[in-house]
Amino acid sequence: MSSLVSSRLHEDIWDNRLLLARLITEVENDTATGRDALEILYPHTGNAYIIGITGAPGVGKSSLVNQLALAFRKGTGKETKPHVGIIAVDPSSPFTGGAILGDRVRMRDLSGDTGIFIRSMAARGAIGGLARTTAQVARLMDAAGFEVILVETVGAGQAEVEIASLAHTTIVVDAPGLGDDIQAIKAGILEIADILVVNKADLPGVENTERALQAMLQLSNHSGRASSAGSSSTPVWEVPVLRTVSNKGEGAFEVMENALAHLHFLRTSNEWEKRQHLRIRDEVENLVMQTMQQHWMKNLPPSALDKSVEALYSRKATPYQTVKDLLKLSGFNFD
């Protein structure tokens, strides 16, 4: 075991920013140390409230995260201010694998507050709007005592919905002038919203955007996610549409209040349990698939894949049979 990880890690990591930062790197690189850390910490997690912030590039996600973090730190009415962890994901270049992670630029206001910890992550080729290890990084922050974790996705379009299975509350940010009402009724990102925010509400066209979102919500009959549809006796969460002007700090407090109301809704209905189970199931499924993929690649004879490609190219083999053969070559047997 690495010197970073002891069996008392859950005590060591508490309030230890340097250790947390180093372990995040281990987890991000999927090292043995990172895995050991996650295994030891798992029983001590599950306490943080995770809020996801997603939306198209340029709508103001980082600025909203900045304002939300300030709002949570200013106080929620309780005596103790929550510690706020922030994970900001930006895309990696598909060509070089490099990335520019620029979300801290909008979070200047947060520096100097030791109750806040910001970590930038590159997506490293993952396509769901998060990096492959974002959920695990959130877990480290959880174990380190951050009660609120804000996760900002890459600028997302219509399909980057992975955040919904990580976050307890998903905030989708929109801005005036980004599309007509047909964009609002397409499937995808708007459907995962627990809270809709129209940022840049000082720009012209804010009413149109708001109206399109409201209409979209009415069409979907307030059912929100599929999981909350169905029986009429259970309480239903009505997705609010809120206005913010994040660069002036307007509206963030209301967003926080609505997020906390959503948290209360989750806790007082059976949604919390249901979503947590779904989330854990997702995670296990993903891990199993990743593990199988790694196992397959590790155990495949060196030139087997090249040979198969050649055979397929010359039409001497067929795709599904090739898959069976390749799996068999690395020790998987199912017929």
Next chain:
Amino acid sequence: MDQKIRVLIAKPGLDGHDRGAKVIARALRDAGMEVIYTGLRQTPEMVAEAALQENVDIVGLSILSGAHLTLVPRIIELMQANGQSKVPVFVGGIIPEEDVNVLLDAGVKAVYGPGSATTQIIDDIQKLMAEK
């Protein structure tokens, strides 16, 4: 999974010229590194804390204000204090000839003036990281 070199590019001090910092950030990105860019007008405390939170492998400071002799040693001092004595620091910008050695003595790994080739900076970083 392959490891990425993580670099913090920071602009401490009060000058508002970040073209140089952005050119470097872009060049390092194209060399396959993950570059955390802080934006303008950072205090030494902000830079040292960002380097810690992001657990970067190396820190690049861009300074054109002439305040490098105040800012740079302070940042290095703060980084040593918060557990990052092994994280190398390089400086770019307008640094007078006679100040270069002062900065190197203060612990800076390299100083890049106007006209430095980005390929040189990339090479230097990759060499430093290989030595780690």
